[in-house]
Amino acid sequence: QVQLQESGPGLVKPSETLSLTCTVSGGSISSYFWSWIRQPPGKGLEWIGYIYYSGSTNYNPSLESRVSISVDRSKNQFSLKLSTVTAADTAVYYCARELPGVTPNHFDSWGQGTLVTVSS
């Protein structure tokens, strides 16, 4: 049973860069798509982007100018960087696994999520 765990600072100052890492255990990071999804307090879910284990990425156009997702296969981890953050980026950030396939697929595993607050 694969497990995902987010880690990173819970508090980020406005205009700085939010950095989170998702560690995958119980399975290999290979052959899957790995996404970041966020949820502002009391609100709905927003897909940020994904990275394929090979390194190819796809970002939500609404965030594309500020987002970077990378993968470290040797550590079975993938990471999110979101630059120039504002209070609107305050949210619970989830990492999730998308099953592989010729066409897109659903998210079958999620991390527990980590709350990131943007505040000075």
Next chain:
Amino acid sequence: DIVMTQSPDSLAVSLGERATINCRSSQNILYNSNNKNYLAWYQQKPGQPPKLLIYWASTRESGVPDRFSGSASGTDFTLTINSLQAEDVAVYYCQQYYSTPYTFGQGTKLQIK
């Protein structure tokens, strides 16, 4: 972007009764090549991540009770929960994975009447 619209925003149902949650996509999310609707349903309880219930609009995830079912008609999708249990209190989200950016419905809060 494909907009997913759920209805109602909240719902109160008596224990043992049926709950029905609707989701509409702003455009077709059916792949003609495999005749599958690229639609998933998730359940989210307070303080927890979303949990996959249904994918391909009507395929139940392993381990999900069979009182949960999904159906599709064109761009309209339905999650049905038969014989509502207390543990089903949660927010339910639909999600399209037909194209990026993947998008979610706004959520439907299900409570016990």
